[in-house]
Amino acid sequence: MSRRATATEPRRVQGHPVYEVKAELFRILGHPVRVRILELLRDGERTVGDLQHELALDSSGTSQHLGVLRRNGVLESRRESTNVYYRVRDPRTFQLLEVAREIIGSNLAESRDLLAELDRR
Amino acid sequence: MSRRATATEPRRVQGHPVYEVKAELFRILGHPVRVRILELLRDGERTVGDLQHELALDSSGTSQHLGVLRRNGVLESRRESTNVYYRVRDPRTFQLLEVAREIIGSNLAESRDLLAELDRR
DNA sequence: TACAAATCTTCGAAGATTTGAAGGTCTTAG
DNA sequence: CTAAGACCTTCAAATCTTCGAAGATTTGTA
Incomplete structure (x- = not known):
């Protein structure tokens, strides 16, 4: 026996133990506006302006929450002329x-x- | 028609719209220690001291995180003499x-x- | 009762997140 | 080229969360 039973090395993702990455995913989802954004995207992609209107938020707030979700791999976006469409990745x-x-x-x-x-x- | 199409009243739970309650649940899960606690409880209940040992945390930190999870209905506990056993509710x-x-x-x-x-x- | 073990609570400092205002970039129409 | 529309970024104030130290409770035992 080379190790104690309780001292299992945690699995890692991008250098972080998996439980940290899970926690981070939950933390990202842990904001009412972000939950609503996901619910609005349930039926497919939507433009920022459209979401902004539904959320009754200003452009800054909308962009910031979308940014958090995009940077963390929850959403992805495509641009079509001046509009940006967001959708859920997974x-x-x-x-x-x-x-x-x-x-x-x-x-x-x-x-x-x-x-x-x-x-x- | 008494309402605009987009102005649906949100469903509510305990006075809060559902999306807020969801966000709160995710926020509660959004901490590495709390995720680990849940993982440790996957195979059944455990005492505080046991969890504290596995988490390599002090008594205060352990209690605080367990408290957050309990107060929010994620965990429940039973006391057996001086030990308190925690388990996942749902x-x-x-x-x-x-x-x-x-x-x-x-x-x-x-x-x-x-x-x-x-x-x- | 006095003590020890296990758990919980409180509190303040440090740190992280959210918000709103202001201004920036990018794209197309004219 | 310039203006307008759509979106994004930055920044600082306000707010919320976490961490650790200290001490309080609760329970069983001598």
Whole structure:
């Protein structure tokens, strides 16, 4: 035996242990505007102006959040004359949103049940 | 027609629109220590001291991160004499980690392919 | 009761993120 | 070439998060 059982070397991605990269992905998704952007992109690409309008944000805020998502590989964009179209790069990103919704849904159901329980006394 | 097409009222959970609650869940998961805690709990409950040892953290840091996860409904705990055992409340939480891993995996594969592409010139 | 072990809380400094304002770049139409 | 539209960047103030030290609680045991 050359190692203790608990001292497993963590797998790495681009020099960072995987759990850090995962955390970073979640942190990137951890902003309401960015979640909404992803939801708006569920049905396909959209221009910045279009998103900006739906989000009721200014140009700066919209660009900044899109930039965070693009630089971190969640979104990609293409330019068509003066418009820039954004889309989600990996469709599994939507799965994250979907699973999150499910978890939230049943958390809610549980609190409802708990409240009903309390009422009954 | 009583409303414009784009002005849909957002669904709400505990007074917050769903996209905010989703973002919050992701934000909670968006810290390397908290991701590791969840990974350590994949095979069942663990005591605080045990986690603390694996994370190589002090008691304060461990408690604080566990507290964040518990207060937000990701974890739950039970006490057995002086030990507190933590476990993940909803197994779908692991699905989030799993999907994140897949996304990260293929992002990595893509960059590898891109680099190979560049090499070939 | 007094003590030790395990866990939790509080607090302030340091660090990271968000926001909004201002201005910059790029592209096409005229 | 110039103007207008669409998008992006920079910057500093405000806000939020993390970290570590110190101490408080809780529980079982002598």
